[in-house]
Amino acid sequence: MSDRQTKTDVILIGAGIMSATLGALLKELVPEWNIKVFEKLAKPGEESSNEWNNAGTGHAALCELNYTNEKPDGSIDISKAIKINEQFQVSKQFWSYLVNRKLITNPQEFIKALPHMSLVQGESNVTFLKKRFEALSNNPLFQGMEYSDNPEKLEEWIPLIMNGRTSKDPIAATKIDSGTDVNFGALTRMLFDHLKNNKVEVHYKHSVKDIKRTSDGSWEVKVLDMDSGKMEHHTSKFVFIGGGGGSLPLLQKTGIPESKHIGGFPVSGLFMVCKNPKVIEQHHAKVYGKAKVGAPPMSVPHLDTRFINGKKALLFGPFAGFSPKFLKTGSNLDLIRSVKPNNILTMLAAGVKEMALTKYLIQQVLLSNEKRMEELREFIPNAKLEDWEIVVAGQRVQVIKDTEAGKGTLQFGTEVVSATDGSVAALLGASPGASTAVHVMLEVLEKCFPQHIKEWEPKIKEMIPSFGVSLSGNPDLFKDIDKSTSQTLGLSKKEPVNS
Template structure:
């Protein structure tokens, strides 16, 4: 049995942070548009956006060392770090707009102030961290970042991590108080709760997208299975956004657009150690990122994170990589095999030949015992006790594989990838970090590509929601100070509230 539904302006696939962000933005920019959302699970934010399925870091390159690289001449390339920070500032501006306009309430339920630190060991890494801070300190976005290799200072910054260490160990850290912990699961649910009450918005849970067809009049017809009724439905729209996390790649391939060719994906599951001892949890208050070990991929950067979830403070360490052929936690073991098509088989084979070190790394990670994971943790917390920590399974990430000019055929991409059809009628989001943190900027870029006729009319509203729209805050320090003061105040991220959170 099947039914044909009425036409919509926009169809959003997946009820995660990306679709939530796009849907909420579009209702501000084009409130008369009709939007339909299809999610295969029974509620929003259950996969990659869920708070237990990601690190919850507001990615602004304040502590993530993989966003800065050392060039052969010894200088530090800060380009990616600055770009990521700029994009996170855009997200903060939009979130504060939503709070001010009462679209969402109680910012403390999804964002909390937390110091961000980078910690390194060994003289070479200490020198790198010092040069990194010197390079970043010239940019207004990184004001207030401090460096120390003094054991007494480090003991004040991170007492749990310094306990039991040799005072002669070469160790250093950078620290900035302007970091955040973001519960993207809570934010996703807030945004969908707001959208649920909006005119012209229909959110459909337990609906799985099965196929796409382009109609003669240029619309996309989406074949959807209603899982509760076990019926097939057909929904048409002018624009489709595929924001299904790891499940986006197979759906993109079903569209048949030329931009979907020569793209593959490799799933990587994540594991964290979660501390069960509340006394230990209370002794640490920061997100501390280290440096990936030699030969390990950027996604393996170890970090010890203070988290806030459901009103409770938690402490997690990781990530540890695992392997599953599923593209989603709720996916199928046939996902990886099914994603290999004639158009991408050589891309996938080339990646397999190139990424032998990654394969070895994943195998070694899968084989780790609890005690070996604890040994990795003890590089951060020397006094960690095995009985205080347990394994938590995080979300699935599908790393994008594509052919690039620089990397050649089958190059593994670490980051967020946006794929749009040439005519702008469909867009898909692939990849992983820093995705959620930069969701607002990602959506704005999609609007520019896919709605070129509307973007000029939307600019006044975009500037209302994101005052820095069209500008680089790095080039406008006074504007940055003004915007930061306001967004931090509205979102409850002021220094006074940070100190209160510590207490």
């Protein structure tokens, strides 16, 4: 046992996209601050940020139908879609800034232009999609979106999906070419290379065991060096907990009032991955359908072109499942250990309210390969079992908390929980997650460093020109920013900026 004690300005727990983003922002705003990162795995971006553990969609509400709800009067509420899109624009601006400054290079290794499409069947769904298209296409953020219910046009757009389709049900799709495929694993690794080059101490195979307040208001983080077996004690004025599903147990260890009455519900996922290059080449888009009745939002079926390890891939899913682990590399006791006296009623209330979700997850766990193929064939009528294999995706922990909607409400978004004094913050939840990492980390900065925001604002605006401005309400600014970021990131016809 070591009594090694060190002091630092900032401690980041977890080497995923969130810590990478927060570290990169802080290095631009206050380069003199000392930052330490602790990650229990051997490399960065190995859990939720890894390219095989998420859908790789640059979530901008271009194709995800769950971000546009139909109101009782039949109109379409696009407010959430606008919000998500603007948040993704913030990410693109920061990534462009890093590329332009040559702090990261070769953006085509983590982001590629790829059409985003929504696909529906059945008269009521087609009516909904047309209304959604009309509502979105009037907004500058969604200009360029096309709609078609003509089977011949759809065959041009999605030949793999239309080939062999015999159903007489009406079918329709929207398509927008400004969508993206994002390899968040590659981006995370790039950002950590950048941080290490800028004197950020990154400690892999270091597992955080406890977080306690010290008498002077700092935080002492107890860390196990997994190679040596020695325990270390690091103190810091500010701690960010960005451990994916592992964030909730660490937040609970802080004991801050904001950590009370919060629970977590773990959901695992599977993707079907195509092994046949001839099939892969027939599809070039991310195509999102509608979730089945009773299915959670993160289980919307989609057929995705992906770019992984420099190769084009084709994935279908996700299929939801249940595991008591909070991380893929976690423990089967994670869920039980997260139940505390202060959140047990919240958890029980959620259990009663979410019986339909529990039933759905049990059904998903029990799906045979042939049943999964039936779901795939709703997208690809001619799909063959021998062309596909199963890959286990990431583990997600959905937040359960008491809200105005009642006790034990299951949340499907991403949220920041921070202490009143801003000395500690944790990121909980999942989708849209990584796509909005820059927006969420700016939220962390605003919550935790309000005394610095005014002095930081000029630099923030240099990195993110739209900071504090609604792009939806400023079409000319959006046009300029979109043109600039697309060119820098290689999403337009001009070549990206390289080293």
